[in-house]
Amino acid sequence: MSIELNFGVPIPSLPAYGRHIFICTHGNCAPPSRTAQLIKRLHELNEEHDRVRFSNGERLVVTSSGCLGVCMGGPVLVVYPDGVWYAAVDEAKLERIYTEHLLGGQPVEELVMHRHFPPGQEAAYAPPLRSAQSVDPLLALAEKAAAEKAAQRRNPSPEPISDRVAAARARRANRG
Ligand code: FES
Numbered sequence: 001m002s003i004e005l006n007f008g009v010p011i012p013s014l015p016a017y018g019r020h021i022f023i024c025t026h027g028n029c030a031p032p033s034r035t036a037q038l039i040k041r042l043h044e045l046n047e048e049h050d051r052v053r054f055s056n057g058e059r060l061v062v063t064s065s066g067c068l069g070v071c072m073g074g075p076v077l078v079v080y081p082d083g084v085w086y087a088a089v090d091e092a093k094l095e096r097i098y099t100e101h102l103l104g105g106q107p108v109e110e111l112v113m114h115r116h117f118p119p120g121q122e123a124a125y126a127p128p129l130r131s132a133q134s135v136d137p138l139l140a141l142a143e144k145a146a147a148e149k150a151a152q153r154r155n156p157s158p159e160p161i162s163d164r165v166a167a168a169r170a171r172r173a174n175r176g
Contacts (some may be wrong), residue, residue: 015055016059016126023039030074035064
């Protein structure tokens with residue numbers, strides 16, 4: 001059965017994923033350039049570890065958030081569904097958090113700033129509870145677009161910009 005929103009717009013589907021990571025980018029607790037660097041590194045790690053594919057139920061979703069309400073000792077990073085918060089995250093800590101917690105499932109205790117749940121009573125990590133997910137055609141298209149975007153991020157081509165600059169120069173020359 002398909003559910004529809006008002007005006008006949010179907011409710012979008014969200015492919016299952018493993019964990020959701022939020023990093024504050026508001027700028028009160030750390031310079032935005034530092035958080036931007038962490039987010040960039042998280043995307044790189046996700047690509048290296050195949051955590052980008054929509055069809056991967058252990059996909060890791062990264063969201064740059066506004067202020068997370070701590071506002072000191074940042075950057076602040078939160079991992080859900082675990083409800084584990086980390087502060088003062090730098091690249092070295094991020095590598096540990098990624099390997100030990102996001103891939104390994106074990107929070108890095110000495111870096112934890114706050115927990116929603118007592119250790120061992122975290123919300124269930126969903127992927128082992130799910131059956132294999134089928135991928136609908138639209139999702140496959142979105143996945144292809146995401147892979148292309150990721151490839152472009154890894155290997156940015158200056159051509160489109162230079163093409164636009166050349167076209168703008170030609171227009172200006174034709175006008176004058
Ligand atoms: S600006 Fe980072 S938690 Fe508020």
